[in-house]
Amino acid sequence: xxxxxxxxxxxxxxxxxxxxxTEICGIGAGTMGWIMAASLLLNGMADFVMGMWGRHRxxxxxxxRRVQAIGGPLTCAFFVLxxxxxxxxxxxxxxxxxxxxLGFRATYPLLDxxxxxxxxxxxxxxxxxxxxxxxxxxxxxxxxxxxxxIAAPILIRDGNLHRWMAWVMALSLFVCATAxxxxxxxxxxxxxxxxxxxxxxxxxxxATILCALATMIAASAAFRLIEPYYSAFVRGGAGxxxxxxxxxxxxxPLWAWCRPRWSTVAVLIAAAITLAGSAVILLSPLRSEVVxxxxxxxxxGIGSGGLWLMLWSGMMALAAQGGASRYVGxxxxxxxxxxxxxxxxxxxxxxxxxxxxxxxxxxxxxxxxMVGALTAIAIVCLVLAxxxxxxxxxxxxxxxxxRQAAPTVRAPG
Numbered sequence: 001x002x003x004x005x006x007x008x009x010x011x012x013x014x015x016x017x018x019x020x021x022t023e024i025c026g027i028g029a030g031t032m033g034w035i036m037a038a039s040l041l042l043n044g045m046a047d048f049v050m051g052m053w054g055r056h057r058x059x060x061x062x063x064x065r066r067v068q069a070i071g072g073p074l075t076c077a078f079f080v081l082x083x084x085x086x087x088x089x090x091x092x093x094x095x096x097x098x099x100x101x102l103g104f105r106a107t108y109p110l111l112d113x114x115x116x117x118x119x120x121x122x123x124x125x126x127x128x129x130x131x132x133x134x135x136x137x138x139x140x141x142x143x144x145x146x147x148x149x150i151a152a153p154i155l156i157r158d159g160n161l162h163r164w165m166a167w168v169m170a171l172s173l174f175v176c177a178t179a180x181x182x183x184x185x186x187x188x189x190x191x192x193x194x195x196x197x198x199x200x201x202x203x204x205x206x207a208t209i210l211c212a213l214a215t216m217i218a219a220s221a222a223f224r225l226i227e228p229y230y231s232a233f234v235r236g237g238a239g240x241x242x243x244x245x246x247x248x249x250x251x252x253p254l255w256a257w258c259r260p261r262w263s264t265v266a267v268l269i270a271a272a273i274t275l276a277g278s279a280v281i282l283l284s285p286l287r288s289e290v291v292x293x294x295x296x297x298x299x300x301g302i303g304s305g306g307l308w309l310m311l312w313s314g315m316m317a318l319a320a321q322g323g324a325s326r327y328v329g330x331x332x333x334x335x336x337x338x339x340x341x342x343x344x345x346x347x348x349x350x351x352x353x354x355x356x357x358x359x360x361x362x363x364x365x366x367x368x369x370m371v372g373a374l375t376a377i378a379i380v381c382l383v384l385a386x387x388x389x390x391x392x393x394x395x396x397x398x399x400x401x402x403r404q405a406a407p408t409v410r411a412p413g
Contacts, residue, residue: 002068002182003136005175006111007143009079012171013104014221015147015241016155017082018343019228022350024155025085027094029355033347035098036225037340043105044336050109051329054117058325061121064114065183071110072179076172078103083168086161109332111179116328120319122187127260129320130313134256137309141249141301148241156232206327208387209314213331214338215380216311219373220304221342226370229350233359236288240297247301248308255306259313265385267306272381275303279374283362300374307381 021032058064082100085093119132154164204212227244230237258267278299286292319327349365358364362371 001139002115002178004139004143005171005178006115007140008146008171009075009108009175010112011140011144011147012151013079014339015144015224016151016228017101018225018347019232020083020155021085021097023232024161025093025097026090027097028351029347030351031094033344033351035094035101036347037344038098039101039105040336040340040343042102043108044333044340046106046109047113047329047336048333049329050113051326051333054113054325054329055323058114058117059121061118061187064117064121064325065185065187067114068111069179069183071107071112071114072176074107075104075111076175078107080168080172083165105336109329111175113325113329113332115179115182116332117319117324118187120316120324120327124320126313126317129316130259130309131256133312133316134252134309137252137305137312138249141245141252141305144245145242145249148245152228152231152241156228156238204314204384204387206315206318208384209311209318210331210334212307212380212384213311214334216304216307216377217335218338218342219376219380221339222346223300223370223373225343225346226350226366229355229359229366230370233356234288235360236290237293237359239290239293243294243297244301245297247298248305249301251302251305252309254302255309259310264310265388267310268381268385268388271303271306272378272385273303274299274306275374275378275381278303279371279378282367282371282374287362288360303374303381304377307377307384310384 018032018036021027021035022029027035054064054067058067078100082097082104085097085100088096119129119136122129122132124132151164151167154160154167224244227241231240255267258270262270278296281287281292281296281299284292287296315327315331346366346369349369353365355364355366359366361367
């Protein structure tokens with residue numbers, strides 16, 4: 001529940017804040033790109049500092065739970081103040097939005113890094129930790145669905161600022177309550193353990209994981225920035241946010257089930273195929289039809305969800321060996337920095353294009369951003385698969401995934 005609540009804060013900031021600044025607050029797309037990029041860069045730096053600070057302090061899950069409970073109210077206060085930007089005078093609105101968003105990004109690591117360190121601090125083997133991460137990702141996916149069906153319609157269709165602020169206040173209270181609840185509730189790690197042998201990072205080094213993460217997150221952030229505009233200005237595109245969230249959610253138990261049974265290479269190739277399918281749909285006439293939007297959104301969520309789970313599992317396997325918050329801080333720092341670059345580039349492309357009229361054209365620059373993003377994530381999957389194949393050959397053909405362990409592992413839930 002705490003991860004679900006925290007994820008709603010984050011997904012609101014990545015899915016809706018860009019659209020909120022341009023279409024509700026009346027801020028130009030170029031300025032929006034700079035505001036979002038600057039705030040994400042600060043967030044990444046704060047993640048790194050928090051990770052380094054917690055390296056020798058956040059050494060057990062009980063302390064991590066206490067720290068995230070302290071960070072929750074601070075983060076939510078800035079979240080509320082940023083979301084109140086439309087009520088600020090127009091001549092200082094951009095400065096207010098930047099200041100409050102910087103405050104939100106600077107305090108979010110106090111909630112995020114300790115909470116994300118908990119799976120690495122629990123006494124779990126690799127497969128049990130992967131299942132726990134899959135369940136967390138399901139909670140995150142459900143949070144995205146909640147944003148898509150509650151908050152997004154308020155902004156995209158209604159534009160009712162009083163309803164918007166009511167939702168903002170309710171979410172903030174929910175985040176604080178669940179962070180406090182997590183701090184007061186001891187976690188029973190032993191219930192999640194399995195008898196399968198442990199692996200560290202699927203044979204991928206931390207540097208390789210970070211490079212893959214940076215590319216995937218930059219592409220995914222660009223795709224998600226354009227999603228609300230696609231929903232608003234493409235005929236039949238209203239469900240893209242929802243179906244992308246649904247695909248990401250339903251894929252997590254599936255990928256967690258496949259991971260001990262398939263080779264990691266097979267998982268990556270399957271993810272690449274689904275992402276390529278989504279890109280083809282967005283270039284075809286189906287992009288403005290309901291069935292096309294459902295397929296494009298769902299396959300994006302499924303494909304990116306598979307890579308996301310693999311990268312998180314690889315990082316957490318390394319983090320569990322010591323210095324959990326350091327690994328988490330560096331991992332999320334790279335993620336936020338990549339998002340900053342994506343928002344900056346996509347914001348300038350939106351500013352240079354009459355996107356309200358051209359989003360319906362599959363070959364317009366904003367539309368091609370989405371197709372290019374899907375292609376980039378698919379390429380990341382294939383490159384990682386090639387690295388693992390070459391690594392296996394150099395090590396004498398030993399598989400990275402011991403199939404004999406599969407019968408001892410149960411699917412999530």
